[in-house]
Amino acid sequence: MLRRQCVARTSTEMHMEVSSVRTGPMMELQSYPPWIQDIVAECNDARRGVVEHECFQLMRDGALSPHAMRMFLAGAWPVIEQFPQYMAMNLLKVQYGFAPGHEMARKYLIRNIRVEQNHVEYWTDWAQAHGLSEEELFFGRRSTSAEALSHWCWHTCERDPLPVAMAATNYAIEGATGEWAALVCSSADYESGFKPEARKRAMQWLRVHAQYDDKHPWQALEIIATLVGKHATARDISGIESSIRKSYEYMRMMFDDCLVHEQCSSTARIQKRAMTG
Numbered sequence: 502m503l504r505r506q507c508v509a510r511t512s513t514e515m516h517m518e519v520s521s522v523r524t525g526p527m528m529e530l531q532s533y534p535p536w537i538q539d540i541v542a543e544c545n546d547a548r549r550g551v552v553e554h555e556c557f558q559l560m561r562d563g564a565l566s567p568h569a570m571r572m573f574l575a576g577a578w579p580v581i582e583q584f585p586q587y588m589a590m591n592l593l594k595v596q597y598g599f600a601p602g603h604e605m606a607r608k609y610l611i612r613n614i615r616v617e618q619n620h621v622e623y624w625t626d627w628a629q630a631h632g633l634s635e636e637e638l639f640f641g642r643r644s645t646s647a648e649a650l651s652h653w654c655w656h657t658c659e660r661d662p663l664p665v666a667m668a669a670t671n672y673a674i675e676g677a678t679g680e681w682a683a684l685v686c687s688s689a690d691y692e693s694g695f696k697p698e699a700r701k702r703a704m705q706w707l708r709v710h711a712q713y714d715d716k717h718p719w720q721a722l723e724i725i726a727t728l729v730g731k732h733a734t735a736r737d738i739s740g741i742e743s744s745i746r747k748s749y750e751y752m753r754m755m756f757d758d759c760l761v762h763e764q765c766s767s768t769a770r771i772q773k774r775a776m777t778g
């Protein structure tokens with residue numbers, strides 16, 4: 502019986518199960534070593550600053566201005582477009598058989614580079630549904646914070662150790678993105694702002710990222726924990742924690758900048774009203 506089960510699985514899957522540090526269900530934080538549970542708890546406020554951002558509350562309600570929407574779609578574009586390249590840089594760090602976690606990282610990165618290819622195309626469809634030309638999306642003006650987010654991702658994936666770089670991108674950015682996409686999709690208001698025939702294409706990117714059972718960030722967390730092991734050094738912990746925090750903070754700064762124009766125009770409206778009595 503046991504032998505038949507072994508034959509049914511690939512050797513890579515068997516190896517992954519043997520070498521992982523996970524002790525319970527994949528999508529429960531208690532299944533992972535205490536050091537990584539502490540990091541997740543420490544970064545929780547920074548994560549909430551992203552996933553509950555006013556930008557997404559307005560988007561969900563169909564109340565985000567066209568200007569802010571364009572800032573958002575063009576601002577996030579470099580990270581969307583470069584995401585497979587971040588993973589490719591991390592793939593270069595993997596050496597089969599070198600240490601626990603490397604086989605898991607290899608399989609995850611190779612598979613998900615293919616998946617991210619489709620997401621680039623869904624993003625261009627989303628931008629098009631808001632009237633952004635390819636010229637604007639690819640080469641238009643972006644906020645400094647939007648550029649900073651993509652520079653940070655590129656830098657960490659090029660220079661930092663595998664668990665640190667995967668924490669910044671595959672865990673923090675993908676995880677938070679799934680949560681804010683779910684917030685936007687939690688009401689029909691945003692979707693119903695599109696003409697019925699445009700809805701499917703316009704919403705495809707959000708739909709695929711809003712799946713509540715998205716395993717990708719959990720798989721990334723498992724890989725990070727397994728690469729480092731049950732007992733992390735102080736340097737491992739501070740490197741991973743600060744990379745997760747930086748990704749959240751750069752994201753929040755970018756989303757803040759999408760709303761700057763609305764806040765300025767609402768302040769100007771209030772001042773004008775006060776002046777005209």
Ligand code: FE
Binds near residue numbers: 617620710
């Ligand atoms: Fe994606």
